[in-house]
Amino acid sequence: MPGDYLPYLIAAYAIVWIGVLVYVTSLSRRSRQLERELDEIKQLLDRRR
Amino acid sequence: MLAILWKDLQIELRTKETLAALLLLGLLTLLVLSFAFDPTSPLRDAAAPGVLWVALVFAGTLGMNRSLLRERDADCLQGLLLAPVDRGAIYLAKTAGNFLVMLAAQLVLVPLFVFFFNLPLWQTATRLAPVVALGLLGFAAVGTLFAAVSLRTRAREVMLPLLMLPLAVPLLIAGIQASAQLMAGAAVADVAHWLNLLAAFDAVFLVVGWMAFEYVVEE
Amino acid sequence: MSGPDLTDRLLPPATIGLMLAALYLVFVAVPSDAFQGPVQRIFYVHMAMWLSTFTAFGIVGVASLLYLWRREPRWDHVGRAAAELGLLFCSLGLATGSIWAKPIWGTWWTWDPRLTLTLVLWMIYAAYLLLRTLATEPTQGATLAAILGVSGVVDLYLINRAVYWWRGIHPAVIVNREGGSGLSDPLMRVTLVVCMLAFFLVFLWLLRLRLRTARLQEAVDDLRAALATS
Numbered sequence: 478m479p480g481d482y483l484p485y486l487i488a489a490y491a492i493v494w495i496g497v498l499v500y501v502t503s504l505s506r507r508s509r510q511l512e513r514e515l516d517e518i519k520q521l522l523d524r525r526r
Numbered sequence: 527m528l529a530i531l532w533k534d535l536q537i538e539l540r541t542k543e544t545l546a547a548l549l550l551l552g553l554l555t556l557l558v559l560s561f562a563f564d565p566t567s568p569l570r571d572a573a574a575p576g577v578l579w580v581a582l583v584f585a586g587t588l589g590m591n592r593s594l595l596r597e598r599d600a601d602c603l604q605g606l607l608l609a610p611v612d613r614g615a616i617y618l619a620k621t622a623g624n625f626l627v628m629l630a631a632q633l634v635l636v637p638l639f640v641f642f643f644n645l646p647l648w649q650t651a652t653r654l655a656p657v658v659a660l661g662l663l664g665f666a667a668v669g670t671l672f673a674a675v676s677l678r679t680r681a682r683e684v685m686l687p688l689l690m691l692p693l694a695v696p697l698l699i700a701g702i703q704a705s706a707q708l709m710a711g712a713a714v715a716d717v718a719h720w721l722n723l724l725a726a727f728d729a730v731f732l733v734v735g736w737m738a739f740e741y742v743v744e745e
Numbered sequence: 746m747s748g749p750d751l752t753d754r755l756l757p758p759a760t761i762g763l764m765l766a767a768l769y770l771v772f773v774a775v776p777s778d779a780f781q782g783p784v785q786r787i788f789y790v791h792m793a794m795w796l797s798t799f800t801a802f803g804i805v806g807v808a809s810l811l812y813l814w815r816r817e818p819r820w821d822h823v824g825r826a827a828a829e830l831g832l833l834f835c836s837l838g839l840a841t842g843s844i845w846a847k848p849i850w851g852t853w854w855t856w857d858p859r860l861t862l863t864l865v866l867w868m869i870y871a872a873y874l875l876l877r878t879l880a881t882e883p884t885q886g887a888t889l890a891a892i893l894g895v896s897g898v899v900d901l902y903l904i905n906r907a908v909y910w911w912r913g914i915h916p917a918v919i920v921n922r923e924g925g926s927g928l929s930d931p932l933m934r935v936t937l938v939v940c941m942l943a944f945f946l947v948f949l950w951l952l953r954l955r956l957r958t959a960r961l962q963e964a965v966d967d968l969r970a971a972l973a974t975s
Contacts, residue, residue: 482784482848489787489844493794496837497947500830504954511961518968525972671896675889679879688875689893692868693900696907703911719910727903734899738892741813 544593548631552585553638560642574643575705578654579661579698581635586628586662587687590669593624594677613740617670621735625666632658645709653708657717660724661701667728668694671735674742693731700724756953760946767943770936778933787845789940794838795863796941797948801831802866802898804952805873809894812887818963821887824894825877826955830948832870839863858912865904869897 559577563570636654640647668690676685691698704720714721771789778785808824811817842860843853854860873893880886 482782485844485848486784486786489841490790492840492844493790493837496833496840497951500833500951501954504951504958508954508958508961511958511965514965515961515968518965518972522968522972668896671892675876675892678881678885678889679876680881681879685876685879688868689872692865692872693896695865696900696903699907699911723903723906723910727900730899730903731896734896738813738895741888741892744888 544589544627545630547592548585548589548628549634551588552581552631552635555581555584556635556639556642571643572706574639574645575702575709577643578636578639578705579702581639582628582632582658582662582701583665583691583694583698585631585635586665586669587690589628589631590624590666590673591676591683591686593627594620594670594673595682613743614736616743617735617739618732621666621670621732624670625663628662628666629659632662650709654705656714656721657701657704657708657724660721660728661697664697664724664728664731665694667731667735668697671731671738671742674739678742696723697727700727752953756946756950760943760950763939763943763946767936767940770932770939775932775936776930784845784848787841789936790944791838791841791845792937793940793944794834794841796945797834798831798838798863798866800945800948801827801834802870802901805831805870805894806898809891809898812891813895818887821891822956822959822963824887824891825874826952826959828870828873828877828890828894829955830951832867832874833951834944834948835863835867835870839867856912858909861908861912862905865908866897866901869893869900873897 556577559573559580563573636651636658637647639645640650669686672689672693673686676682676689679685700720700723704717704724707717707720708714767789771786775786775789777783804827805824808820808827812820812824839860842863846855846857846860847853873890876893877886877890880889
């Protein structure tokens with residue numbers, strides 16, 4: 478009887494890992510996007526001077 | 527501060543808009559929720575306190591939204607802020623105003639509730655009175671603060687219940703539980719811990735609102 | 746922050762190391778619970794979510810208070826970052842709790858006081874982030890959210906009392922099944938602590954990453970403003 482619940486165990490840990498990874502991915506993507514924007518704006522500012 | 531309270535009450539007495547809206551909404555909620563239960567089933571009586579509080583909460587939330595929205599549109603708040611009045615005092619006055627309006631609405635809604643759910647009138651009303659009063663005070667305290675907060679967002683009407691209700695959970699649980707027990711015949715001493723919780727909630731949020739209001743209204 | 750490079754260098758390996766240890770303990774070393782079987786292992790990660798959730802909540806409260814007091818943007822960044830992570834860990838906590846409840850109690854959701862409290866907390870976090878997003882003006886949004894943050898923390902004790910009193914009718918069911926008293930083997934307790942610490946480090950790591958992103962955003966906004974005026 479107890480062994481039948483293995484899928485639940487796997488599901489629980491899977492959800493946690495997927496959740497954390499999704500967040501990390503979106504965070505790093507946003508981070509990179511912001512860095513690109515920062516460079517662009519810096520270039521624009523330098524050109525203006 | 528009393529002057530502001532008086533002003534708010536005068537506006538309310540003259541237009542009676544908010545009070546009417548509260549009453550109708552409360553009545554509608556009672557009605558709709560009554561449909562959820564088979565009139566003959568015992569579930570109905572068990573659900574009665576919950577129904578009352580849902581009606582109170584629903585009507586109260588919308589009532590507060592209206593009153594502050596109306597204020598904003600008429601730019602009364604701007605005028606008040608120009609005067610050298612303590613912001614905290616404005617908050618307390620508005621809270622008192624909202625509280626009194628809700629209380630007035632309850633004077634009609636509780637008898638209606640008794641009527642729909644076939645309860646002993648005098649007994650129910652007197653037993654529930656302190657619980658409802660404490661509950662509405664807390665509700666006014668949180669509601670006034672967060673109505674002002676939600677005015678400054680893009681989704682005003684939706685924002686107020688969203689902000690207020692999670693915070694008001696202790697108030698709801700305490701109110702419903704205490705009401706249920708009192709209606710079932712418990713003595714006041716039995717529900718004392720709930721009443722203490724309600725009082726604590728009221729105190730906490732009156733203080734928080736009093737201190738935080740100036741941050742909300744600054745431009 | 747005392748040594749940004751030092752923390753940056755230590756945190757990732759420490760986190761990974763501790764996480765590997767936790768995984769080993771949870772899946773290999775620790776014995777299964779006598780009554781609940783292997784499913785009980787969810788308990789370790791479920792409880793681990795709690796430490797981070799409540800720490801995040803505390804951080805939101807403190808950061809909100811400091812923001813209202815000092816008006817420094819960085820406190821707003823801290824509050825927002827902590828709220829996002831708090832929401833994440835709270836969601837995961839609720840999900841793992843639910844997944845654990847189904848086989849053990851036979852239902853996806855119970856009005857267990859801890860679960861109920863977490864749900865209310867979740868709503869407060871969500872409201873905080875929504876407020877931040879929907880504010881008509883960013884600085885004001887920070888102030889408004891801070892007020893909610895402080896209110897939430899102040900309210901926490903009251904919510905806790907209310908929810909526990911409400912569910913106080915069936916304490917036996919809760920205590921026995923919750924697993925809190927079921928930690929018979931000392932290795933179970935070790936596993937729990939290791940798990941909690943491992944995920945706590947993950948939380949801290951993510952918090953720093955999120956703060957870095959917030960600072961980047963601030964830099965971009967500032968430069969944009971400079972661009973517009975130059």
